Amino acid sequence: MQSTMQKLRQLNLSQYVVYIGFLLIFLFFAVTLGNDGFLTQRNLTNIILQTAPITIMAIGLVFVLAAGEIDLSFGSIVAVAALSSAVVLGEYPLFVGVLAGLGVGLAIGFFNGILVAYLRLPSFLVTLATMGLFAGVARSMTNLRSVPVLNESFVNMFGSGALFGVPSLVLWTIGAVALGHFVFRETKFGAHVLATGDNARAAQVTGIKVPHIRVWVLTICGGLAGLAGLLYAGRLQAARYTLGESDLMTVIAAVIIGGTALKGGKGTIIGALVGSLMMGMLNNGLILMGLSVSDQMIVRGVIILIAVAISLRDVNN
Amino acid sequence: MKNLTKMMAGGLTALLMTSGAFAQTIGPNGETATPSTEVVVADSDVDALKNGGYTAALVWHDQSDFVNAVTEGATDEFTRLGIEVVATTNASFDTAKQRSDIETVLTKEPDIVLALPLDPVASAAAFREAVDNNVQLVFLSNVPDGYKHGEQYASIVTDDLFAMGKQAADALAADLGETGKVGWIYHDATYYVTNQRDNAFKTTIENDYPNMEIVAQAGISDPARAEDIANAMLLKHPDLAGVYVTWAGPAEGVLSALRANGNKTTKVVTLDLSEPIALDMVRGGNVTAIVADEAYELGRAMAASAARGLLGQESPAFVVAPAVTVTADNVAEGWMQSLHREAPESLTK
Numbered sequence: 001m002q003s004t005m006q007k008l009r010q011l012n013l014s015q016y017v018v019y020i021g022f023l024l025i026f027l028f029f030a031v032t033l034g035n036d037g038f039l040t041q042r043n044l045t046n047i048i049l050q051t052a053p054i055t056i057m058a059i060g061l062v063f064v065l066a067a068g069e070i071d072l073s074f075g076s077i078v079a080v081a082a083l084s085s086a087v088v089l090g091e092y093p094l095f096v097g098v099l100a101g102l103g104v105g106l107a108i109g110f111f112n113g114i115l116v117a118y119l120r121l122p123s124f125l126v127t128l129a130t131m132g133l134f135a136g137v138a139r140s141m142t143n144l145r146s147v148p149v150l151n152e153s154f155v156n157m158f159g160s161g162a163l164f165g166v167p168s169l170v171l172w173t174i175g176a177v178a179l180g181h182f183v184f185r186e187t188k189f190g191a192h193v194l195a196t197g198d199n200a201r202a203a204q205v206t207g208i209k210v211p212h213i214r215v216w217v218l219t220i221c222g223g224l225a226g227l228a229g230l231l232y233a234g235r236l237q238a239a240r241y242t243l244g245e246s247d248l249m250t251v252i253a254a255v256i257i258g259g260t261a262l263k264g265g266k267g268t269i270i271g272a273l274v275g276s277l278m279m280g281m282l283n284n285g286l287i288l289m290g291l292s293v294s295d296q297m298i299v300r301g302v303i304i305l306i307a308v309a310i311s312l313r314d315v316n317n
Numbered sequence: 318m319k320n321l322t323k324m325m326a327g328g329l330t331a332l333l334m335t336s337g338a339f340a341q342t343i344g345p346n347g348e349t350a351t352p353s354t355e356v357v358v359a360d361s362d363v364d365a366l367k368n369g370g371y372t373a374a375l376v377w378h379d380q381s382d383f384v385n386a387v388t389e390g391a392t393d394e395f396t397r398l399g400i401e402v403v404a405t406t407n408a409s410f411d412t413a414k415q416r417s418d419i420e421t422v423l424t425k426e427p428d429i430v431l432a433l434p435l436d437p438v439a440s441a442a443a444f445r446e447a448v449d450n451n452v453q454l455v456f457l458s459n460v461p462d463g464y465k466h467g468e469q470y471a472s473i474v475t476d477d478l479f480a481m482g483k484q485a486a487d488a489l490a491a492d493l494g495e496t497g498k499v500g501w502i503y504h505d506a507t508y509y510v511t512n513q514r515d516n517a518f519k520t521t522i523e524n525d526y527p528n529m530e531i532v533a534q535a536g537i538s539d540p541a542r543a544e545d546i547a548n549a550m551l552l553k554h555p556d557l558a559g560v561y562v563t564w565a566g567p568a569e570g571v572l573s574a575l576r577a578n579g580n581k582t583t584k585v586v587t588l589d590l591s592e593p594i595a596l597d598m599v600r601g602g603n604v605t606a607i608v609a610d611e612a613y614e615l616g617r618a619m620a621a622s623a624a625r626g627l628l629g630q631e632s633p634a635f636v637v638a639p640a641v642t643v644t645a646d647n648v649a650e651g652w653m654q655s656l657h658r659e660a661p662e663s664l665t666k
Contacts, residue, residue, distance in 0.1 A: 037424035046424070050417040144506045144538065146412075146438035148462070160442075232413050238439035246411045280417075287421045293380050293407040 017310045018258050018271050022278045025303070029285035036288050043284065045167065049235075051280035052169040053078070053228035053244075057251045058258070058272040059180040060221030065255060066184070067217040068197035068264025069123035073112060074225035074251070076134035078244025081105045081229030083138055085154075086147035086239035094153045101233070102226045108134060109222015113215030123218070131248075138241040146240040149233050158234025169231060173273075176224070181269040193217060197264025254279050257307045278307075342479040344635035345437070345460050345509050351633035353474065353611075353618035358398060362628055367399030371627060373429035373620070374404040374422035376415065383589065383612045386656040387457065390616025391431055398624050403427055412436050416443035423450060429623040431616075433457040437509075444469075453626040455619045458510045466634035472622040473635050476610035478510060480640040481588055482517025486525070488606035488642050489559045489586040496528040497558025500550050502543070502571065504563040505536025511563055514588055518561050529558075537563065543570025544577075551578055559584040565591035565607065575603050590643065590652065592661050599645045599664050611638040613657035 029038050037043050057074050064071045085101030112130055116123045149155060161168040184190040195203040196213045204210045225244070233239045256262060257278065258271030282303060286296040342350045358366070373395055377384050384407075392402055404422040408415035412435045422430065423446055430452050434440035441461040447454055454470040464470055489499070501519055504511035522529050533554045535546045543562070551557065551574060560583060562568035568587035572594065575583055584605040587594060591607070598604035615638045622632040643651030652660035659665075 037426070040424065043421075043424040046417070046420045050420065053413070139538065146436050148438050148441075235442070236412055236416055236439045237442040238412075238436070240412050240436055240439050242411060243413055246409055246414065283417070284421050284424075287404050287406050287418065288424060290403055290405075293377070293405055296407075 017307060018274045018278065021257070021303075021307050022274050022281070025278060025281055025285070029281065029288075033285060033288050038285060038288055043288075045170070047277065047280045047284050048173065049167060049169045050284070051276045052173045053231045053235075054247060054251055054254060054279065055173050055273055055276040056176050056224050056228045056231065057221075057244075057247060058254045058276050059176055059269055060224035061251055061255045062180070062184065062258075062260050062267040062269055062272045063193055063217040064123070064221045065260050065262060066197045066264060066267030067193045067213055068200060069116060069214060069217060070262075071109075071112065071123065071127045071218060071221045072248060073108070073127040073131040073134060074221055074228075075244040075246070075248045076131050076138060077105050077108050077222050077225035078229040078232065078247070079138035079239075079241050080108065080134050080141070081226035082233040082239035082243050083141050083147060083229075083241065085230055086149050086233050087142065089149055089151045089154055090147070094151060094157075097151065097154060098157075098230065101230045102223060105226015105229065106219055106223040109219040109225070110215065112222065113218035116218060117211035117214040123214075127218075135241075135245065142241070144241060146238050149237050149239065154230075155234050155237055158230045159237065160235070169235065172227070172231060176227070177269055177273050184267065184269050189213075189216070194265055194267070197261075197266070199265070250279055251276075253304050253308065257304070257311055259311060262312075279304075342475075342477050342513065342637055344473055348466070348473070348635035350477070350635050350637040353614055353636050353638040356472070356474075356618045356621045356625070356632055356636050358394075358621050358624045358628075362624075362630075363398055365628060366624055369399075369428075369627065371398075371400045371428040371624075372403045372425065373400050373431065373623065374406075374425065374427040375402060376406050376408070376418050376422060376430055376432035378408050378415065378433040378435050379410055380407045382656055383610075386612035386658070387616035387619070389657060390613035390618075391620040392616070394617045394620035394624075398620070400429065400620075400624065408435060410435060412439040412443070415440065419443055419447060423447060423452070426450070427452060428627060429453045429455070429620075431455050431457065431619045431623060434459045434461050437462045453623045455623045455626075457615065457619060467631060471626040472619070472632045474615055474619045474622065475510065475635075475637055476514075476615070477637040477640050478513035479517040481608045481610065482514040482519075483521045484640050484642045485514075485561060485586045485588060485606070485608045486518045486521035488608065488644070489561065489584060490522070490526045490529060492584050492605040493529070493558050495526050498532045498554060498556060499529055500547075500554065500557045500560040501531045501534040502546060502550070502560060502562045502567065503534065503536055505538045515561075515563055533557065537567050540564075540566040540570065543567030544574045545570075547571040547574035548578070551575070551580065551583070557583045559586065559605070561585075562587040565589045565594050568594050568604075572597055572603060590655055592663065595643070595648055595652075595660075595664050598643075599648055601645070605644070607643045607651075609641050609643055609651060609655040611641060611655055613655070614638040 081101040081104045084104045085097045088100040089097035115126045192208045232243045254275035255272045258275030260267040403425045406418035448469045456473045458475040503515035533550045562571050585603045590609045625632050641654050649660045
């Protein structure tokens with residue numbers, strides 16, 4: 001009995017909190033909102049579609065946090081990438097528009113990476129500055145105007161289309177999670193990211209090129225933010241300077257609840273996916289419950305606080 | 318009190334119509350305005366609606382006193398008609414979230430959706446699913462591109478935007494004796510509501526008050542920068558007699574700049590009710606008047622238009638609720654008329 005208790009105490013709750021939390025919230029909504037459409041295929045699919053850009057951004061942030069850095073600028077990158085793509089698509093074919101969006105995301109991420117890795121500036125301050133810088137760029141690019149996306153192939157590929165009956169946003173989510181998980185868990189690069197985040201000096205001593213890792217993770221994060229921008233542009237069939245602006249806290253919460261350590265050296269892509277779905281499910285369920293907007297915010301805040309507290313408490317222990 | 322409010326609104330509407338103010342507020346697609354008091358559900362139709370078991374969802378852009386009052390007006394009218402409000406959302410000015418909110422509320426299969434579409438371009442796709450589901454859509458202040466009255470939506474309901482800007486100009490002119498230099502702080506964004514209000518102020522000063530001149534103008538897109546903008550304006554033009562500020566949020570920053578400069582003479586006029594701004598006004602500070610909309614009436618008219626749609630009755634394409642000029646003398650009545658609630662105690666004590 002004592003050994004069972006000891007084992008339970010030793011169990012690192014943070015590894016499972018996101019899965020337990022997800023299950024509990026799902027069961028709660030399933031029971032209370034079963035007759036209000038929560039369990040319908042359409043609603044459950046909607047949750048995945050709505051969280052697709054959040055999940056994609058969360059994957060990038062897992063790499064950055066696991067390497068011991070942070071990126072606050074990805075929300076602004078989303079808007080710049082979406083607007084770049086939408087503007088280019090107005091005159092050029094599909095692949096040029098896609099390249100424009102992804103290229104802008106990668107370039108801004110690379111820019112962040114160079115400043116952090118080679119000028120030795122703290123990533124918090126660098127990305128805080130570039131967050132404001134590129135939010136301004138997004139506003140000035142089209143003089144605050146929204147840009148419609150009329151390219152049907154683009155809309156199908158990144159928004160409302162489907163392949164073999166599976167919505168394209170679901171496919172992007174599955175693809176990005178699978179690739180992200182593989183790179184993070186199964187490749188030397190993933191191990192180097194974790195080693196850098198765990199102890200950068202020790203990683204350097206063992207021959208890991210720490211500055212390269214820092215540039216790479218921030219570039220990946222920028223590129224994935226660019227992809228999220230394309231998904232938003234496809235879904236809304238338009239790009240606007242506000243896209244991604246309010247996602248920063250949602251993505252950080254999804255990643256931390258998912259079990260990635262803020263201090264670096266620990267991360268999980270699958271956890272980030274489940275954290276992101278949990279955030280989406282919370283938004284969805286609280287609206288379906290018919291709560292007032294203020295009550296939705298309070299309940300969501302309390303649940304996130306509990307989840308983050310459990311995650312971080314175990315990390316700190 | 319509700320009847321009194323309606324009577325006051327009706328009276329003011331008639332007054333504005335005779336002054337030609339309504340003729341100058343036009344819809345996003347050039348529609349002619351119809352006063353909100355003309356959009357009503359007859360008592361004889363209430364039973365039919367009550368027996369229909371209809372539901373409604375409110376898909377808002379943000380949360381504020383204004384939205385709360387619109388919600389209250391709509392909810393009260395829905396209650397009268399036996400229509401249940403099953404979901405309320407707040408997109409926090411995020412177009413992507415608004416799209417998600419629409420998808421989520423449609424799970425509950427509402428018959429009516431009242432909404433403020435955040436952006437004509439980005440909202441077109443967002444509301445398409447609601448249109449496909451034959452939901453009665455009534456929009457507040459904005460309409461998605463390509464949507465047609467009677468096909469995709471029942472009505473657009475908004476403030477009498479021109480009257481708001483004009484009444485702000487009239488109030489400032491009255492306080493300044495129709496003379497003096499004026500600063501114009503406008504909303505620097507392509508947003509139909511603020512653009513019409515701001516331009517109405519400018520046009521009125523230029524056309525109706527020959528001894529007043531707009532000598533300084535500055536655009537604002539981030540309310541947090543209002544204080545900096547006002548400081549720069551006051552530095553260049555220390556002799557400004559009055560300043561127009563596009564809405565109450567940035568006006569708080571402008572007021573802060575005036576106080577920091579020890580300026581007690583430059584008068585401020587702004588739009589939309591705010592307790593800090595009104596407090597300065599009742600204490601005899603810089604603020605001379607606030608022009609507000611009748612938010613509660615907007616909500617009532619939206620609900621009525623949607624309900625009429627369920628009955629197969631067409632509502633006007635573009636409906637406007639009147640504007641109210643609130644000064645230190647009528648702050649309690651103005652608050653009630655606009656937001657359908659008592660003014661904060663700090664203003665009436």
